[in-house]
Every structure is written in structure tokens, then in C-alpha cells.
Amino acid sequence: MPEEAKIRKYLKDFSLDKADRPGYFRKTVEDVSASGENRIRVYVNEFWTSRQRQAASIHEISYRACFKPQLPQFFINLLTEPGQVVYDPFSGRGTTAIEAALNNRNFIANDINPLSKILCLPRLTPPSMRNLETRLAAIPFDDSISPEIDLSMFYHPQTEVELLALRSYLLKKKESGKEDYLDRWIRMVATSRLTGHSKGFFSVYTMPPNQAVSAERQRIINMRRKQSPEYRNVKKLIMRKSRQLVRNLTDEQLNYLKNASENALFYEDNAADTYRIKPNSIDLTVTSPPFMDVVQYSDDNWLRLWFNSIDQEKLDNKITVVSRIEEWSLVMNEVLKELYRITRSDGWVAFEVGEVKSGRIKLENEIIPLALKTGFKCFGVLINSQNFTKTSNIWGIKNNCSGTNSNRIVLLKKFTGHSPVII
Secondary structure (H helix, E strand, O other), X not given: OOHHHHHHHHHHHXXXXXXXXXXXXXXXXXXXXXXXXHOOEEEEEOOOOOOOOOOOHHHOOOOXXXXXXXXHHHHHHHHOOOXXXXXXXXXXXXXXXXXXXXXOOEEEEEXXXXXXXXXXXXXXXXXXXXHHHHHHHHOOOOOOOOOOOOOOXXXXXXXXXXXXXXXXXXXXXXXXXXXXXXXXXXXXXXXXXXXXXXXXXXXXXXXXXXXXXXHHHHHHHHHHHOOOOOOOOHHHHHHHHHHHHHOOOOHHHHHHHHXXXXXXXXXXXXXOOOXXXXXXXXXXXXXXXXXXXXXXXXXXXXXHHHHOOOOHHHHHHHOOOOOOHHHHHHHHHHHHHHHHHHEEEEEEEEEEEOEEOOOOEEOHHHHXXXXXXXXXXXXXXXXXXXXXXXXXXXXXXXXXXXXXXXXEEEEEEOOOOOOOOOO
């Protein structure tokens, strides 16, 4: 049986097999495009779980609009073999890259935001906790450093002193070319702990750690909650989070991460112009592009950018944010052309899209015609749907009511000699 037929049978059998089990969403299949060669199948089921704490602990770094590790894991295991190359042009916190490494695949990660590499690269080489504690103990906390900006609404004065000293230490190590894997790990963990809504973060109670509110907004939060920043020990919290990140890694996974680090490639290019990636070199792409202007990546990460001395204004000029679906489609058209160039013959692209404008716009209906025109064949649309056991309306949206409990993936394949569809 050809590979494509095997995979299609697997998806259908998987759905039917799970359909009658309690707790699973019943499988449905429907047409979403023209009949004949361009007939597209939609598979709906809980193909993977997105429950908290069910993936490798090394993934537990928060980032705006990131998908769960189970999503790339599903496609990596289904569509690739050990040693093959997995790619993500919108890498974010590096979920696809880390999951590829954990499954003994090589990877290329690209993201125009430098924070992506800062958050991903160190997790390929987790340090021993003894070495990390020794390094942290040796970092001097000089209290003579003056703050560039007012952060008193987020941090206790002593916590701010420690953060400023750590920031200065890391900057000097990087500028001198002496930054090593321990420093990069410390930078990554500290970046992830800057703000949050528990005592595991450096800040007073604020929004979830994937978004830093403005200074003025934090003052309002403090006033409404009648709170003021309490002291947080920066070194102790870095050690605490580090232990959490490595708590369930096996020796095999640690070895796979190390092997992947030796071949890993990180780029900060426009996803539509990844000129350093060779043609026909990618076995599988798993990605989720920005959903129009739903997320403001630069504004949401302003504190992380400050801590890492990244110029927010320069980054804003690089990041493409569009509000109209026509503009978004033009951008994605160029990205798909580039993906077609670098994907090998018989290679795959799992392109996660979403429902925006309260579900009125389903982005797969934009992506599929563009992909066909580029030259890809659309294998189908997978909708992974589940009922969360924990709901939240911290954003004013309830998870089980507004589409945030599902993933929608357009699955594409590149065939040798396959002609683009004229639309």
C-alpha cells in the first residue's frame, strides 16, 4: 500500500477506533472544496491530548500563542524517521524544534524574533544542577547599578537589584564572547521567570507569563488587588525552575537533545526568504504562523526584550502584523512558495491555522487554495478537538466555548512532478 494510502487509512481507523470510547470526540468526515482531484477531507477527533504536564518537562517555557508539544509530536512520529530534518519557520519558543530533538530528529528553527533562539537553544544542553548552582553562586549581585526604566510596579527593590545585576553580568559575558552553555541556560530561565501569576516568578501577581502588561496597567492591577511586590530570590527561583524543566527527562532524551544540538540550525530570517536553507532539504515542516493581528509579539514581550537588550523598535520594523485577511493571505502565499522550495519530494507540511474573528474566518479556507497554487497537494485538514478539564477566562474567553480547545491543521505534501493547480 502506498505511503499516502497508509496514512489516510491510519487517520480514518484512528478516528473510528476512538469514536465509541468515553471522553473522545466522535469522528466526522466532510468535504470542504471542489469535487474530483481537489476534494479535501476533514478529519475530526482527539488525535492527541493537550492536557497539562503530559509532555516532556523541558517544554515548560511560556510564550504567546504557542501550541502544545503533542501537536508536532504527532506529525513527527507519523511522517518522519529518526535522523530526518524537521523545520519550523515561525519557531516561537521552539516547541517543534525541541520535540524533534527529543524524538531523535534533526531540526532547523527560524524566527525573526531573537527571543526564539534565546528560549530554545539552551534547552538542548541542560546543565547538571550542581554546576548550575555553582555558577549562580559565583555571579556577583552589585547593588550600584541604576535602572534604565522604572520597574517598581513589578519588583521588590531587592529583587530589582538582583535582576539588574544578573542582566549586566549576562550582557558582559555575551559581549566578551565568553558566554557558555551555563550562562545561556541562566538567561533562558530568567527570561521565562520575569513576570507571572504565582510566587514562582520574580514579579508581583500579574498576567500569565506569556504576556507582560505595560507599567501603567500593572499599577492598576496592583491598586485593584491592593498588592505590592514582595521579595523574590532570583537565584533560588532560577534553580527551582531549572529542576522543574529537567525533572522527567530520561537519559535517552538527554542524549537525543545533545545529538540534535550538534546539528541544530537557528535562523532569524523572514519566513518567506530563508535563503540559507537548501532546496529540497526539509522532510517535515510543523508550524503555526501569526494569526493576523491577534497577537502583538513585540509588545507582549517588552520586558523580555529589555532584559536581553533587544531593541524593540527595530524588531517592530521586522515583524509583519496585518489586520485584513487579504493582507495575511499575501504574506502566507510567499511563505508557502518558500516552503515548497525547501521541502524535499514526498516531504510534508503540517500548517496549523485557526479560527479568528470569533470563528467567522477559518484560515484553512485561505491556505488550501494558496498551497494548491504553489504546487503542494492537500492531503486533508485535521481538527484535533478536545474538552478541557480545566477552563479559564483570564482573557475574557472561556476555553470550551470559543475555539481555543481545538487545533486545525492543513496537511500538505510535495510530489515529484506534481503541477501547481491553476486557480
